[in-house]
Amino acid sequence: MALGLGRALVRQWARRPGPQPLLPPRPPPSAPFSTDGDEFQSSRVKIFDRDLKRKQRDRAAWLMGGKDEFVDSVAENLLDRLEDCRKTFPTALCLGGSSEAIRRLLRGRGGIEKLIMMDTSFDMVKRLKDSEKNFPNNNFETFFVVGDEEFLPIKESSVELVISCLGLHWTNDLPGAMIQCRLALKPDGLFLAAILGGETLKELRIACTIAQMEREGGISPRLSPLAQVRDAGNLLTRAGFTLPGVDVDEYTVRYDSALELVEHLRAMGETNALLQRSTILKRDTALATAAVYQSMFGAEDGSVPATFQVIYMTGWREHPSQQKARRRGSATVSFEDIQKHFGSNS
């Protein structure tokens, strides 16, 4: 017992400095703030490799070819919600994912005057910045920041709107990221997010599993886990948003082949970034997957469908002017009296 404890302590001690390739070693004071060391991250679950995601988004910045119908319709759907609000949102924060589509399709909705665009990838932000001159008609000021949704560098109560189009599903700590979004909002500020849901790419999941079983005799996670619809509502409440709203939309995109689907995923930066992923993909298995996909789901004209389930989340930061339910037990009228009053003639 004691021996085991001692050993554990030794192990912990040995681990303490952690790998810090870029940063010079420093005495303990900075340790709680260092994200490179093991000690800070060990307490939370890490599912996704955020560094890899950053690289994938760098790559997506180069692959992105302007218009993407799926992304555009999601962004359009998200922005459409701004028209339902009578409130205007002078300052808005646009988080990673498809921020390019958001800016392109905004068209003066929501009365935005200042738009802060944030992404974890420098290349993506650079590309957004460089393409800014293509939008001379945009009558709002745009700012650019490289930042991580898990460590939001935005001052508390400073923006009226946080909008995130297809980005938050890659965060390890989604409730944490949403809480930070809520804190960044001013009272009565709006949080709008679209994330991919669990039904997304179900065809590819099936095809991957079958092909891997067949060729390799076992399976490894090729696609990342995604949030379920029932979780989304809980997430909003847990993050402390008021008047939460969740709705789901399913899009079916048709491709000429499964390989084209993968190309599309790359261009969106939505490829697998699981920490425990298998880094080897045999050509044989990949081709088998494409073949399985084609034979199981292919249409008569040779195209293959892919399902994308998008969960839209809406939430507000608390404000006294918002309606809310009365405290339990605060009623002063009995139901019996109501029945006496109205129900006597029925």
Add this chain to the structure above:
Amino acid sequence: MVGASRALLLKDGGKISRALSDFLVCPLSKQPLRRCQDSQSLISDAIGVSFPIIDGIPCLVPKDGKLLEDQDVSKIENGADPSVVHSER
């Protein structure tokens, strides 16, 4: 090679607008950031980390941050924020 091009970029576009820096805080401590004109970086005094501004874009991902030299940090810690020093012990 990359380092050199970064340095060139730094020279011309290290500025960020006042309007933007009003929104930004340190991603880890959520404390205000101080702009350093010499090194073109944003410095979080609370934790002694500097974040670069590359080509006019502030990079506030925790991994991009660099810990400041010890002397600078001790200077800051002696002066500004006693609560931080206390909590770190």
